[in-house]
Amino acid sequence: MELLEKYKSSITQDARVTLSNKFLLSEMEINIFYLLVSQIRQDDDDLKEYVINLKDLELLTGRTQKKGTLLKVCEKLKKQTIVLKDVVSVTDGKEYEFIVENLIGAIKKPKNKQEIRTTISPDVRQFYINLKKHYNKFQLKNLLQLKGRHSKRLYMILCAFQDTGWYYASIDELLNIFASKVGEDGQIEVKKYTAGSLKKHILGKAKEEIEDVTELRFEIEEKKSGRKVVGYKFNIISVDSPKFLKEYQQNPVFIRLVEECSLSIHQAKAVVDGIDTEMINMLLYQIQLARTNKQIKGNIGGYTITILKRSYPFLEI
Secondary structure, eight states: HHHHHOOEEEEOOOSSHHHHHHHHOOOEEEEEEHHHTOOOOOTTOTTTOOOEHHHHHHHTTTTOOHHHHHHHHHHHHHOOOEEEEEEEEEETTTTTEEEEEEESOOOOTTTTSSSEEEOHHHHHHHHHHHHHHSEEEEEEHHHHHHOHHHHHHHHHHHHHHHTTEEEEHHHHHHHHHHHHEEEESSSSSOOOOHHHHHHHIIIIOOOOOOOOHHOEEEEEEEEOOOOOEEEEEEEOOOOTTTHHHHHHHHHHHHHHHHHOOOOOOHHHHHHHHHHHHHHHHHHHHHHHHHHHTTOOOHHHHHHHHHHHHOOOOOOOO
């Protein structure tokens, strides 16, 4: 129990772009990477060495880490890069159009010790700290106890969209997330699945493990164009869902604010509670018109909030 408590604190995942989409990490790479991220703090020294205890990792996952496998995993992690765009560097205070960095620094395994040590650049560390401040959370202990890499990726994505209550992706998008691997030539290869086999062999199996190990509950809904399945919508029904959600999901205006305008369920509730339904429908019409005329620059959710705050400054959203 003490070990689980040690790693119980939530860490943060970008609500719109998960690391599992940006980096093709294996199950063990994900475990090591997030054990590292969970330790990062704002006041860490630039030269701080982070220690990942392999015994802890074995106890949390229930699996022994073989030395040869560990070396290969560390080699792959070390090759991963991240691109930071339009940033002010922490190291020299200058503005940069982009900075290309390694995901993590040098990885060392001391002799006769069940641990690995690594560092992280100040700019990359600040990026992860910003994620931890501003985005949604998942429980690290749950992530580590999931065995399948597909289960881990789906769990992270659905936790990131828990406030919205749903997540949709086309078949092609899902294949890029769950059926991609890096070939020997360094190119990304995507294995082909039919919609049915994708659901049965990847999404369905991931759902079984997620619901067996974690508190997350969800349904997978087919979305069709004619008779063809073009994507899947994941309707999230977590035991941690707010009590108001079931009632408000019966309100068509609430649903439109979430699904069409990308508001979180809490933001949509604040709008429904604070503004007359007729006025909300008028605003939705204006937003839809702006979208049709391609007047919206950037995120539809941000645009909606800007319009709402301009008209109703008293709204707390």
